[in-house]
Amino acid sequence: MSVNVIAAGLPLDGSTDQGGQRRVLAMFPGQGSQREGMAAHLIREHPDTAGAVFERAEEQLGLPLRALCCEGDADRLRATEVAQPAILVTALATFEVLRAEGFAPDLVAGHSLGEFAALTAAGVLELGDALTLVRRRGELMAEVAAAVPGAMTAVSGVEAARIEEICAGVDGVVELANYNAPDQSVISGTADAVEAAGELLRAEGAGKLVSLRVGAPFHCSLMAALEERFAADLGRVEFAEPTIDVISSVTAQRVSSGDDARELLRRQLTAPVRWIEVIGAAADRGCTDYLEIGPGRVLSGLANRMVGGATVRSTQDARRIAAAVAEYA
Structure with missing residues (x-):
């Protein structure tokens, strides 16, 4: 396994450089990345792209997501049923800003909740369906949090x-x-x-x-009771074939089909997030650049610690988005 990853204890020999060709992994963060005012810069500076994503999300869910993501306090954003759609729409609005400037990742991956954003970016899920599923996921998890x-x-x-x-x-x-x-x-x-x-x-x-600033005990056996219920919700949604390679956080393998994606999202409720292996899989596939898309800098921080000789960026504010556009558009 030729992985240029510090986690593997291997030398940083430049093996991710495929003859000078750059390959970018787009990384979408999960719950806990929310913060006050996390989308204010997006809506203010990109009304035609990010603003349109928020408008669609509000119509779909009936939640005041613009107000929550621009003015909501930490306690309100911590609620699982609020945090999950808020993080998803902020990440996808950021992706739309980058995409409109010509950004096209070579691979995508998401940390837990972020996998819904990754699958949307890869064309597996339609925006409205991703929003509906994430809202439902958050509601189900909030039930567990209230009971246990x-x-x-x-x-x-x-x-x-x-x-x-x-x-x-x-x-x-x-x-x-x-x-x-x-x-x-x-x-x-x-x-x-x-x-x-x-x-x-x-x-x-x-x-x-x-x-952690989360409202429920994710990725453990306490979530097992939700699998069948969430599977029913997943079964009502169309999952298309990926247009970009998606690395699953459940298996650290490529998502092979829409049906595979649906099953992995069900398993994700109780399965651990294998992020070390996700980054290793991206390095194996020649990734030289790791771009975190959405609020926060947790995933870019992890990538910096695990991958040698790579370019790592985040997009949590206007300055960093501008730098990403200059780098990749």
Whole structure:
């Protein structure tokens, strides 16, 4: 496996440079990337592109998304049923700004929720269907959050295999939910079990434990009850064949078809996010550039830590969008 990724412990030998040809992975962030005013610059400076996406989203969902994404406070944006459509529409509005300037990624991938944006960018989902599914996904997850006090915590400084061992020894539900980077994982489960695992991880030498701004325990077995219900929603939507290669966060493999995408979105509810492997798969496919599209800079930060010799950019504000346009349009 010839991966030019620090995670693999291999030398940074420039193997992602395919004879000087640049290849771009567009990365779409997931829940937790929301922030106050995250779309104000988009709507102000790009009314014909980003503004049109927000207008369509508001018509589709009946939510005041422009107000939420420009003026909503942190508490309002934290609610799962609000955060998920808000992040999705902000990411897709940003993508539309870039696309209108001529940007066309070679591959796309999304971190958890971001996979809906990636599939929309790849032509698998129509915008309206993506919005409807994400709104429903958020509502279902909010039900779990109301019924089961859950939590997610990012863990730095302990290897994933050791985190798995520690979680297995804790009473209650706590599981490894995100393999984000060699030095960062996320655990998810009931609040008490996550707290207990956190104490053990501190004793194990964890460098940092950070509670995530999410409203439910994603990517663990507590979500299993939702799979059948969400599968029914997925079954009512048309999934087209991808026009761009999509790397699944569930398998770190290419999404082979529309039917494959539908099944992976069902499995995604309980499956861990394999982001280390996603970045490795992109490097294997010759990616030289990693562009995070949407609010926040989490994914670009992870890419910077894992990939050597790559160009990594984010698009969370007007200055960074302008830089991305200059680089890729």
